[in-house]
Amino acid sequence: MFNNYREILSLPGALKFSLAGLVARMPIAVLGLGIVLFIQGVTGSYGMAGIVSAVYMIVQALAGPGIARLVDRLGQAKVMVPIVITHLIALALLIVSVYEEWWTGFVFVFAGIGGATVGSVGSLVRSRWSHIVDTPKKLQTAFSWESVADELMFVSGPVLATVLATAVWPPAGIILSMITVGVGSLLLYIQKSTEPPPVERTTEAKGHVFSNPGIFAIIIVNIFLGVNFGAIDVIAVAFADELGVKSSAGVLLSCLALGSLISGALYGARNWQAAVHHRFGVAVSALAVGACLMLLANSMITYGIILIVVGSAIAPSLIGANSVIEQLAPPRRLTEAFAWLGTSLGFGVAFGSAVAGNIIDAFDAKTAMLLPAGCAVLGAIIALSLLKLLNPSRSSHEARLEKDRRRERVVES
Numbered sequence: 001m002f003n004n005y006r007e008i009l010s011l012p013g014a015l016k017f018s019l020a021g022l023v024a025r026m027p028i029a030v031l032g033l034g035i036v037l038f039i040q041g042v043t044g045s046y047g048m049a050g051i052v053s054a055v056y057m058i059v060q061a062l063a064g065p066g067i068a069r070l071v072d073r074l075g076q077a078k079v080m081v082p083i084v085i086t087h088l089i090a091l092a093l094l095i096v097s098v099y100e101e102w103w104t105g106f107v108f109v110f111a112g113i114g115g116a117t118v119g120s121v122g123s124l125v126r127s128r129w130s131h132i133v134d135t136p137k138k139l140q141t142a143f144s145w146e147s148v149a150d151e152l153m154f155v156s157g158p159v160l161a162t163v164l165a166t167a168v169w170p171p172a173g174i175i176l177s178m179i180t181v182g183v184g185s186l187l188l189y190i191q192k193s194t195e196p197p198p199v200e201r202t203t204e205a206k207g208h209v210f211s212n213p214g215i216f217a218i219i220i221v222n223i224f225l226g227v228n229f230g231a232i233d234v235i236a237v238a239f240a241d242e243l244g245v246k247s248s249a250g251v252l253l254s255c256l257a258l259g260s261l262i263s264g265a266l267y268g269a270r271n272w273q274a275a276v277h278h279r280f281g282v283a284v285s286a287l288a289v290g291a292c293l294m295l296l297a298n299s300m301i302t303y304g305i306i307l308i309v310v311g312s313a314i315a316p317s318l319i320g321a322n323s324v325i326e327q328l329a330p331p332r333r334l335t336e337a338f339a340w341l342g343t344s345l346g347f348g349v350a351f352g353s354a355v356a357g358n359i360i361d362a363f364d365a366k367t368a369m370l371l372p373a374g375c376a377v378l379g380a381i382i383a384l385s386l387l388k389l390l391n392p393s394r395s396s397h398e399a400r401l402e403k404d405r406r407r408e409r410v411v412e413s
Contacts, residue, residue, distance in 0.1 A: 004141040004269055011132055013194040020191065021125035026186025027118055027177045029150075029157030030059060032353065033233050034165060034173025035094075035111065035255070040237070041170035042098055048355020050234055054350040055108050057230070059387035060115035061346030065373045068339030071185050075198045076124050077189040095171045114303045118181075121188070122146065123338030126322065131196040136327075137271070143322045144268020146260055161251030162237075214328045215337065217386040219344040221284060224379030226348020228372040229268055231351075231356035232256065233309070235372070239365040240298045243299060243300060255304040259311025267316050276327070277390035280320030284383045285378075287313035291376035294369045302310045324390050348375070362407050 009015045031052050039049035070079045091111035097106045129142035161173030169175075189195075233253065239247035272279060290310035297303035321341055329337030353369065359368040383390075 020187035029153035054117035054354035057350035059112040061345040063116040075350040082274035090114040145379035147264040189296035222344035226345040227352035230349030230352025256307040256311040259308035260314040263312040264315030283316035286378035
């Protein structure tokens with residue numbers, strides 16, 4: 001059943017760069033939550049925690065595509081090594097600024113710099129896969145593997161970060177992120193054999209990747225999905241806190257990741273016949289149903305079970321989005337296209353965490369669940385209504401070039 005995975009991981013250098021990338025992108029699983037736990041643990045405010053986390057994520061989303069564009073032109077190691085060093089310094093200053101009670105603006109500045117220097121390690125790893133595999137089937141399996149790897153982080157990371165931040169030291173989640181990104185980056189960027197070569201700027205590479213209507217549609221849907229994810233992070237902490245078991249909040253988030261891990265592993269192991277954009281539509285619809293079920297949660301057990309159901313739709317949604325992007329984007333702008341996917345999620349996550357935190361402060365966690373449920377439904381509606389734009393035979397870079405050539409021939413004739 002898992003021969004597909006063995007096939008891609010046996011490619012030269014594949015397992016090494018994938019594992020290094022797994023460690024280097026630990027921040028996607030723990031840093032946003034770590035900031036929430038740190039700020040809330042020191043200040044006592046979920047609203048403040050959500051806003052600081054939102055600043056980090058918004059700036060991360062804004063900076064991600066620019067970093068990816070530089071990576072496409074200059075190479076991964078040359079761009080990312082100084083960026084990672086800056087990231088580590090910014091997070092250290094964030095911790096100091098809170099404990100030393102510096103002017104609040106410094107907290108936002110350091111959170112913003114930390115976000116601006118995260119980069120999109122997932123897109124860099126996926127670009128390496130695109131560089132070494134030779135068939136669309138293998139690439140889909142590789143994307144599924146990376147989704148499973150992400151969820152391994154999300155299963156273990158939130159539990160570890162929550163326990164460390166609540167039982168040991170409030171900034172422990174941030175420090176965990178700093179250690180893993182430092183070690184993982186060192187191991188990843190020294191691997192030159194699988195690093196995609198820099199590409200010169202050409203006419204083909206100019207413009208914005210989201211000028212493609214299909215890519216733009218994916219970006220819009222991902223914003224709504226990101227709201228879902230960002231809100232759930234804050235809601236899970238508050239829900240557990242309201243029940244008197246705040247230190248168990250990480251277990252809830254691990255339930256979400258466990259459902260996604262299992263579904264992602266099964267998704268990649270199967271040879272699908274249905275078109276990828278159709279699978280994406282089904283996945284986001286299932287996610288919307290699961291998000292609405294959260295409104296039925298009344299205990300840690302029921303909420304954990306529901307989050308497993310919600311999680312089971314996450315990996316297929318993200319794998320589908322990455323697969324569609326890979327088929328639609330210009331080859332010379334692939335890393336940037338993947339980064340825009342992360343950017344759209346980042347905007348949604350930032351909005352979701354900030355708004356959910358303020359709803360919790362004003363009402364309670366149960367009321368805040370209306371936010372991810374509503375946004376997941378809107379995302380599904382948009383995806384289904386724009387499904388034709390996601391069809392590679394209609395909206396891929398090659399298909400659009402062919403349409404332009406046909407128009408030119410008609411004009412000339």
